Amino acid sequence: MKDIFDLLGRIFISFIFFFEAYDALFFFKDTKNQMTEYGLLWQQDFLLYLSIFVLILGSLLILLGYRPSFGAILILLYWLPMTFIVFPFWEAENDVRREVSVHFMKNMAISGGLFLVLVNGAGRWSMRRLFATSYVR
Numbered sequence: 001m002k003d004i005f006d007l008l009g010r011i012f013i014s015f016i017f018f019f020e021a022y023d024a025l026f027f028f029k030d031t032k033n034q035m036t037e038y039g040l041l042w043q044q045d046f047l048l049y050l051s052i053f054v055l056i057l058g059s060l061l062i063l064l065g066y067r068p069s070f071g072a073i074l075i076l077l078y079w080l081p082m083t084f085i086v087f088p089f090w091e092a093e094n095d096v097r098r099e100v101s102v103h104f105m106k107n108m109a110i111s112g113g114l115f116l117v118l119v120n121g122a123g124r125w126s127m128r129r130l131f132a133t134s135y136v137r
Helices: 002-026 028-037 042-062 070-087 093-120 127-133
Strands: none
Touching: 002 028, 002 042, 002 093, 028 042, 028 127, 042 070, 070 093
16 A cells, blocks of 8 residues: 555645646746846856756656655755745735745655655555566576
């Protein structure tokens, strides 16, 4: 049963980041405008393309279970700073503080899931395990 939940957890967490990459790519101009609003002015195109690449690669590694710890590290390098930049609930006005804090805590919970992948690996059903157990005669 643990193996099924490991696989389901990897599928669910990777699709969050696949969607994030899709959203940033297909709404590129809007994403750049949001970056400007949050004060990210240095090399916006480079940062945006890099974040899309990191999200896709990290999600793919986690989903396939091939080097999932590396994939989790990649995504955490994007996800944690982005969370603190986009959802600083301690600076929010009283009327939106509750909503911003919920988003902040949601992102921290997702980070917890990434830390679990980082520490525990992919589990039984992974590409890495498939490569390790397969051989050619």
